[in-house]
Amino acid sequence: MNIWIVGVGEPLPIDGENTRLRRVGNLAKYISETKDEVHWFSTSFDHYKKKQRVEQDKTVELNSNFFLHVAKVSGYKKNISFARILHHQDAAKQIKKLMEQENKPDVILAGNTPIEVVSMVVEYGKQNNVPVVIDIRDLWPEVFKEVFPNYMNVLVNPYVAWNKHKLRKTFSNATSLIGLSEGFLNYALAISKRDKNSLDTVIPIGYPNYEYNYTSSEFNKLWGNYDITTDDFIVSFTGNFGRQFSFEEIMEASNKLKYEKKIKFVLCGTGENFDKIKELAPDNVIFPGWIEKDMITSLLQYSKIGVAPYINSVNYQLNTPNKFGEYLSASLPILVSVEGEMKNRLIENSCGNSYQNGEELSNLIKGYFDNSEKLTIQSENARALFLSDFNGDIVSETIKRQLEKVAFKQID
Known part of the structure; x- marks a missing residue:
């Protein structure tokens, strides 16, 4: 089977061997290893590092079944800006050119954003009689x-x-919709003004089943410059300092817990609010900045808790984002800042909780710190x-089977 994936904004395999791939990258790699042919269409602009990867269109053969097509596009400095809108328009135009140079596929998978790109993909599918599956990964534009x-x-x-009106045509002309949760799928169905059919489904975000086997000496070599050791009680955040996260509660909790010298907060990433948050932080908070796979994986292995400080948005209330599976993969109980899907899963499976303010967060952390038996049990949970719900290989296989079902119109 020849599968196309159109996904922009994620890290690419050409970004470096220590790069962490996300949903699209892990899926494309998995499909190629099952001997189906996969073509991933993306762009030259690195959304996270705000820089160009290449200076012209480029196709890379990653293995005999995996082809990465990188379209040269314009960039932008701010995530919310007119330049980014122009970037999306350019991405749709340039990716379409690359698509037209290839033999048409059996099926196409595209993310629901940006609208310019997904609309182009659905139109291509309609004109070439190719089924298109849209992966609903956030509640854009809501x-x-x-x-x-x-x-x-x-x-x-x-x-x-206005954007919902544009999406209605795109979603209604898609062959299949995949939601990260029932709430996400229902959102897309409401926009498209159609009922759920047998080709629509829910598939959560998975995370790779990494081997967490770093020795203490390897950890100390990677993290020795940051004043943390494997003996510390590490509370970790791996993400960015953008608008989707709230750090006020973490700052309050870290101040309340600074008397516990073994408790260290490690907040990884960069972003528009990085400098402001760093200025507010006490000495028990460490800011390593942007880090790659080895440092992230080793950090999570020796952490005790993962914190997910999302803003109280419906986008996160109805979702289990990438960070959720990431922390679970490393056996970390999760403390999340919103009600909804994540909290419910944590409570049902006894592996975390939610908080509404800094005092609640500090009390929850102290509860784990003082009760090693509770920490061990919830880590195992x-x-x-x-393994049961977020294992990346299982999720990728589920998506692959869904694409096969759609390609051959296997309607239940």
Whole structure:
């Protein structure tokens, strides 16, 4: 089978051998190893590092079944900007050119954003009689209502309504919709104004089943410059300092716990709020900045808790984002800042909890710190939940089977 994946904004295999791939990258790699042919269409601009990967269109043969097509596009400096809108328009135009140079596939998988790209993909599928599956990974454009202050609603609400109107045509013409959760799938169905059919389904975000086998000396070599050791009680965050996260509660909790010298907070990533948060942090908070796979994996292996400080958005209330599976894979109980899907899964499986303020967060952390038996049991529960529901290989196989089902119109 010849499978195309159109996905922009994620790290690419050409970004370096220590790069952590995400949903699309792990799926493409998995499919290629099952001997089906996969073509991944992406762009030259690195969303995370805000720099160009290549200076012209490039196709890379990663293995005999895996081809990465990189379209040269314009970049942007700010995530919310007119330059990014132009980037999305350029991405749709340039990716289409690369697609037209290849033999048509059996099926195409595309993310639901950016709208310019996914609309182009659905139109290509319609013109070439190729089924298209849309992977609903966030509640765009609804999330814009939560990013901007209320006084901007006079501008934001019409923009959201206009984009929903454009999405309606795109979603309704897709062959299949995949939601990360039932809430996400229902959101897409509501926009498309159609009922769920047998080709629509829910498949969560998986995470690779990495081997966490770093020795203490290897950890110390990687992290020795950051004043943390394997004997510390490490509370970790691996993400970015963008608008989707709230760090006020972590700052309050870290201040309340600074008397416990063994408790260390390690907040990884960069972003627009990095400098502001760093200025507010006490000495027990460590900011390593942007780190790659070896440092992340070793950090999670020796951490005790993972914290997921999402803003209280419907986008996260109805979702189990990448960070959820990542922490579970490393056997970490998770403390999450929102009600909804994540909290429910943590409570049901006894591997974490939610908090609403810094005092609640500090009390939860102290509870694990003072009760090693509780920590051990919940760590085991976290790993069990990962293996049953979020193991990346199982998730990738589920998506692959869904694509086969759609390609051959195997309607139940």
